[in-house]
Amino acid sequence: MSDATYSGAGKGRSSLTTADARTAKRNAAEKRFRFYGLAAIGAGMFFLVVLLTAIVSNGIGAFQQTFIEVPVYLDEQALDPNGNRDPADMRKVSTFGYNPLIQTALYQQVRDAGIETSYEDAGDMKALLSASAAAEVRDWVLENPGRIGDTVTFELLASSRVDGYLKDRVSRDSIVNDRNIDAGHLDLVDALQADGALHKSFNPGFIFGSDASESRAEQAGLGVSMLGSLFMMLVVLVLALPIGVAASIYLEEFAPKNRITDIIEVNISNLAAVPSIVFGILGLAAFIQFAHLPQSAPLVGGLVLTLMTLPTIIISTRASLKAVPPSIRDAALGVGASKMQATFHHVLPLAMPGILTGTIIGLAQALGETAPLLLIGMVGYIATNYPDGIVSGFMAPNSAMPAQIYEWAKRADPAYYERAWGGIIILLVFLLIMNVIAVVLRRKFERRW
């Protein structure tokens, strides 16, 4: 603005073609600023790339697992001593009764393949197989009692150490002090791999399976906690969307503008900034200790996350209601619509894309939230049983994806560390999908005035 009256600082002599010192300085300042901006973006991108590479390189291994094909002879003497194929009798043989059969089968397989080994006893080879093998065989036998007496080939999970060896996490040097496996076992693994009985392949169990105990990292999966997250998100959607939208419509369209509504507004904005752990302890006090809802239930988790998501939804809904031009309301009121008709027939539909985007962003935030779940008992060895139905989906103890990842990261076996990274990949995929949906909705329905 002062350009018009600027008469030149250089003692009356200034040229339009050559920059004087002050112009050069200003130009340099601008160049520097652009460079700072580019550097900031560059740094951001660099960290993003580092983060994604770290996540993918650490976690991708979790989607593959080592399996060993073992032909197991289902000995009638051991599995059905009475010989009557009565399920009740067969259930009495626990997994401990199955272990020797499987170990003998593996031993026999090694012998038949002509692999040289120093192990004399079948029990010495149990370090190769996951402890889940017996349960897998037992479940199959109880379902197919007619096959007792046959030799059936099972694809059994290898133990986490063997799996780590194929994934370069475990080496001959690193197991020197390891009590669970020794170098002879790794020689066997090499030989079995050459023989074709041992292979690494895609592991659907990681995506669809349930949590496993500390001693069976190879068996753990994210499936049950995914369902837990799903049921929690349902609760959040069903409660937070109507409550949030109703609150914002009232505040934006109907409420008188006075001190009380001002206070409410300020407090909603404050609530959005409250640390999520606060909602967790509130949920513990209100829903579990006072209302006596069950511990670890996705219903309670959903209620807590609803409290956390409400301010986000209210703020974004109010913003999108505000963005609808007043002329729309005036026109509707002008042709005789009631205030409610004007709001529900005209303003709300126009604000809907913004509301949905806000809701999805709020849900995505809730999906990745761990802190409040710590306090309502969703961390531990929880996500083990698939829910039987809708009610049990809401009420039966379950975990959530981020809580499960946190739990895995705490466990002693390094194989769980890999699974935690793998879980993060799945969680990120979900968040990405939700954000893409939000962007698409906004693009598709957004109207500019």
Add this chain to the structure above:
Amino acid sequence: MQSVKLAASAIAIAAVSASAAAARDNVQVAGSSTVLPYASIVAEAFGENFDFPTPVVESGGSSAGLSRFCEGVGENTIDIANASRAIREREIEACAENGVTDIIETRIGYDGIVFASQIDGPEFTAFEPADWFNALGAQVLVDGEIVDNPHTNWAEFNSDLPDVEIAAFIPGTRHGTREVFEEKVLLQGCEDTGAMEAMIAGGMSEDDAEDACMAVRTDGLSVDIDGDYTETLARIGSNSDGVGVFGLAFYENNTDTLKVATMSGVEPSTESIASGEYPVSRPLFFYIKKAHIGVIPGLKEYAEFFVSNEIAGPNGPLANYGLVSDPELEATQQKIADEETMGSSM
């Protein structure tokens, strides 16, 4: 309108599910994070072998677990509390106030506490309790006098130890492990170095001297870890001079990155702990609410399964994972079979 309907249906769902809460069919366990791995192994095998659903095991610490256990009787409270220490008198009283009077105490075995450092780090291979007291005590004995701990280097008080700065990562006060560390290492070291005698000679009562012995310096050379052993491992991973306190089972899962030191000349292992040679170990427990037996399906079966020879015996999966089996396991089995509560046995 639609939102009103949605809200109404949401309330209806909540109401239906609240009534469904009355029927709990799985065992709920909470407590010590040290017992959690063992409890999860048992719960998993229990779910596989019985027709009951897999029990739910939450962590959170011994004290938190016992306080939830003592909240009262009913399906909305937990059935079993895991603890890495015995229940305290105060907690028994709190339980009784809320109607939890019949408690079955079950000792499942012993857990060793080991001292480990980076595998490529300085040669921390042999410790005595006195070393740890000299390194970490708030007040130590130097030249016959009790002074605020002046040591900053391990070699200052024991020339056999590496010449590096003291950086110790010990469990925080909310861990049951801390109590054992204080009593079996610091207090022992205090007595061994003669600091305790000097304190009492200086006019302290015996109790005060014990407390002073177990006080840890607060100048930053000793770091309390309130998280889990994975956090201690990470701290040691980034500090090659660091020494940390771990559970035996955790160490055995991470032998590729950690090297363990002997304590009083004994190497920690399930054998040396079982024989009592290795000095730093503690019993692990779980507590059963007797009022829930017969109400919660599978509770007694789970408890019996936990202490059965197949599970908790010397060759069972728990021993494989690092638990030191209890030589008196049979008595414990009998105790659960008879549902013998704490009051009746005392």
